Amino acid sequence: MRLRDVAELVRAPAALTVPGDSLAGAAAAGFPYGARTAVTPLASACLYWAGMALNDYADRDLDRVERPERPIPSGRVTPGEALGVATGLTAAGLGLAAVAGGRRALRVAVPLAAAVWTYDLVAKATPAGPLAMGAARGLDVLLGAGGRERAAALPALAVATHTVGVTVLSRGEVHGASPSSARVALGATATAAALSAWPGSHGMPSWVGSGVRARNERGGRGRHPVGGRPTALAAAGAYLATVGKAQLDAARTPDAATVRSATGAGVRGVIPLQSALLAKTGAVALAAAVVGIGPAVRALSKVVSPT
Template sequence: MRARDAAELVRLPAALTAPGDSLAGAAAAGWPYGRRSWAAPAASVCLYLAGMALNDFADCDLDARERPERPIPSGRVDAFEALGLATALTGAGLGLAAVAGGRRALRVAVPLAGTVWAYDLWAQRTAAGPAFMAAARGLDVLLGAGGHASAAAVPALAMATHTAGVTTLSRGEVHGAPRAAALAAVAGTATAAGLATLGALRAARGPAAGGAAAAGRLRRLAGRARAAAPAGGGVVAAVVYARSVGRPQLAAVRAVGDARAARGATGAGVRGGIGLQAALAAGAGAPAVAAALSALGPLARLASRKVSPT
């Protein structure tokens, strides 16, 4: 298997959308893995790439009819090579999760891997497909939370909602998307942006209440001032996300049945997940992480010109 063919098989540019899930969860939960926090996003990337390779293995017959240029139907990659790669990447992802948080992390990573395999081998061909994909993204956020599911509930729900909309629309990439699918994607983007905004505002109120109990009005005001910056950054990033993803989705609403419009909106949605992750991280008080994630967006767009992310 040549490197170029492997990159196309796993849709390598799309893997840039994976690390931000667990980073957003970790920021919301207060970085529960400490110095081992790096291993959670690495696990996310491995499990994401495994899902992409497994998807092409499962879809090789369909791709032979609809996308004969893909690596397996074109003969550049053997189907069982793809299956072996998916298996190896799944094992690597679970191993890295264990490095990050031991049993705590594996309690999420194992169901996450199971959801990925169930989606590719069965659910993607059914009406349950978007729900399974959304569940995988939500679990990926919780992977970074280290067992503090309640702390990361809002970012997990935001990523799941975004993913459900994008997955629903992606079903029209070949033959065009019906209006209902495009509208569902728009609604998912709006809801995810709203959840990111809500999370930022809730995080801003938290320090204020603690400050009041501890040291009175002066400390309360200082807590609000410190919280205002991440809250504002989170809100602004949520607006930027909604605009970058929502505009091509609205174009798909207007161009009902146009496969090209559906593909464009799907690609924007896949890459736009990075913007949502940045908004969630900013709202949780991790501006450096948010800035690093924001930098991945242009890189993903550039890489997408070489290898398709969808």
């Protein structure tokens, strides 16, 4: 099993779309883990990769027919190796979550890991599949909330809604989708964009941006940090324009190639959504950093497919 085969098994570039999940949850909750918040994206990435490896393990018989080029049906990775990778990455994700937030983080990380395994092994082929996947990404947002899940409920709902739409549409990547599936995805994208632009923000702790916070408080705007609202609206608009356009194309021409393109746009498109959610809390620098991940995802996606 070569490193390139493992990268393809876990869809390595796609993990760059998850750091913004827990960061958005942390920002909405006031960064309860402090500097240890930086560890939560690593935990998220491990659990995401575990889900991708487990996906191929669960789909190994179907992939022999539909996608024989994938690592398991091509013989480059054995089913046992894929299951071992999934198990090891799950353990690593839970361990990193414990480092970030101890029991508070594990109270979310354990159900998150359970949701990943349930989706791949039980729910994926059922009507509940998209909801299970959406629940997993919503929990990923709450991973950063440090026990303040209510404060992070809106960003969790936005990311979960986006994920449900992308998952519904992704079922047509091989044989094409129905126009109604694409319309469901488009509706989910519009809803997620609206949630990300919804008024409301939370103040930042001093270690994130003491200067910005102080200026806001002197100006009587402690809960509306400078630049946050316009940046959030711009990011939400970019998200809706890119993901929504691809899904509209799929609604008009729901063949497999167009659906795959729209699914890829949806996978990458969560990044501007996360940026909008971060910006409206006042974490504008973090929002910009998350947006900066996008070009790397696009470039690496040309080497290893994220879907």
